Amino acid sequence: MNVLEIRNLHKSYKNKIILNNLDLSCKTEDVIGIFGRNGSGKSTLLKIIFGTVKAESAQIKINSKILSQKEIISSKSIGYLPQVTFLPKELKVRDIIPFFYPNGDDQNKIFYAPKVSSFEKIKVGHLSIGQLRYLELLLIGNLDHSFLLLDEPFSMIEPLYKEVIKNLLIELKNTKGLIITDHYFDDVLEITTNNFIIKDAEKIEINSKKDLVKFQYLSSN
Numbered sequence: 001m002n003v004l005e006i007r008n009l010h011k012s013y014k015n016k017i018i019l020n021n022l023d024l025s026c027k028t029e030d031v032i033g034i035f036g037r038n039g040s041g042k043s044t045l046l047k048i049i050f051g052t053v054k055a056e057s058a059q060i061k062i063n064s065k066i067l068s069q070k071e072i073i074s075s076k077s078i079g080y081l082p083q084v085t086f087l088p089k090e091l092k093v094r095d096i097i098p099f100f101y102p103n104g105d106d107q108n109k110i111f112y113a114p115k116v117s118s119f120e121k122i123k124v125g126h127l128s129i130g131q132l133r134y135l136e137l138l139l140i141g142n143l144d145h146s147f148l149l150l151d152e153p154f155s156m157i158e159p160l161y162k163e164v165i166k167n168l169l170i171e172l173k174n175t176k177g178l179i180i181t182d183h184y185f186d187d188v189l190e191i192t193t194n195n196f197i198i199k200d201a202e203k204i205e206i207n208s209k210k211d212l213v214k215f216q217y218l219s220s221n
Helices: 042-050 069-075 093-100 104-111 129-141 159-172 185-191 209-214
Strands: 003-013 016-027 031-035 057-062 065-067 078-081 147-151 177-181 194-199 202-206
Touching: 003 042, 016 042, 016 177, 016 202, 031 042, 031 185, 042 069, 042 078, 042 147, 042 177, 065 069, 078 129, 093 104, 093 129, 104 129, 129 147, 129 159, 159 177, 159 185, 185 209
Parallel strands: 031 177, 031 194, 078 147, 147 177
Antiparallel strands: 003 016, 003 057, 057 065, 194 202
């Protein structure tokens, strides 16, 4: 079992505190949901953990070893799905897969995954939002990362692919720890093991949709 620990994470922008001494731990088989209004620091938190944004203070450990920002990136222990696609739009799906997986057996994990045969000959730029997000998750999720940080994996995608993605994430959690941010709270709550909301720069543990109303993330109507 692998364990990711974040301690005393503090981040501010222009003298405004975004994240205040936040602690978080994630281990294999955890699916942690992070909620919060726009600008609350959800994406910033993921980027700090991934090593691409620097915090004023933070201690990040993997399996009890403290890692610097450079070591986090070079360790390749953490995968990151950004909100904006990272795949070249002009290439067909079947031509992108070998870039990520040169080995034929590894390629087969992607080519023979559910639904992929229906769009493998299509250019990335012509995929639906659901197809694209699912492809990105397959490509990142099947690499050897111990942890995955997913920024809005359910945003704007069609219902069919929501279910396919949920099934994929449930499968991936058998070998990885997952941290998810998304405004599609019903989809997130369906698969998470732990959840919290970021409010006024603080991390607050939540257990249900009722808590999202309680802490004014959702309307009571």
